Amino acid sequence: MKPIEKPAVIAAIIGPIQSVLGWVIAGSLWQGYDPVYQTISDLAANESPVKLIMSSFFILGGTLTLIGAVYAKTLGTPGRVALFVSGLCTYGLTIFPTPLVGHSDMHRLFAITSFVLSAGWPLFAMRRDKSAPFLVRPLASIVGTAAQAVLALWFLAVWADPTTTNIGVWERVVTTTQSLYVSVVVLVIYIAQTSKGENIERK
Numbered sequence: 001m002k003p004i005e006k007p008a009v010i011a012a013i014i015g016p017i018q019s020v021l022g023w024v025i026a027g028s029l030w031q032g033y034d035p036v037y038q039t040i041s042d043l044a045a046n047e048s049p050v051k052l053i054m055s056s057f058f059i060l061g062g063t064l065t066l067i068g069a070v071y072a073k074t075l076g077t078p079g080r081v082a083l084f085v086s087g088l089c090t091y092g093l094t095i096f097p098t099p100l101v102g103h104s105d106m107h108r109l110f111a112i113t114s115f116v117l118s119a120g121w122p123l124f125a126m127r128r129d130k131s132a133p134f135l136v137r138p139l140a141s142i143v144g145t146a147a148q149a150v151l152a153l154w155f156l157a158v159w160a161d162p163t164t165t166n167i168g169v170w171e172r173v174v175t176t177t178q179s180l181y182v183s184v185v186v187l188v189i190y191i192a193q194t195s196k197g198e199n200i201e202r203k
Helices: 004-029 049-073 077-095 107-126 138-160 167-196
Strands: none
Touching: 004 049, 004 077, 004 167, 049 167, 077 107, 077 138, 107 167, 138 167
16 A cells, blocks of 8 residues: 655645634734634635735645645545545635625635535545555544535535624634644554554555
């Protein structure tokens, strides 16, 4: 079984940190921005005074996801493809920003696709080989996907409700959880592989 390679480890370490720093920094620089009610995407809207800052963090996050998808070779290939497409969707939602008033259909398409893939990738990354790490074995993959799916569906339901007043909070919970889950899986498997000194097949 192929290993988790170092670029994926670096991406896993940086990923959750930059994800949180992005909306914290951008939000703090926009006087009057309400992180409880407003979405992270609002920070990258065309009308936003911090559009370039938040958009840069989106692009960085998408790039780190692509790196993880390419170099986390212990994960099943379909799961890596799901993560790769999720990273591309982050580029897409950045290229097609949401307006502060109204909505962008393209932004919603990319955002929803990214959320769904970020929730479902553990199921696609599952390996049935008994020698596979526990976190990509069927039980852990199914439980991880179920937990991520519940959070993602809850957020999408909140997002679709025009009367909600805490969409910003739920979005931050979901995006941070999704980012952390990928990182935990990658780092735990890498540490286990390194500590055991396994002779892992490489191309």
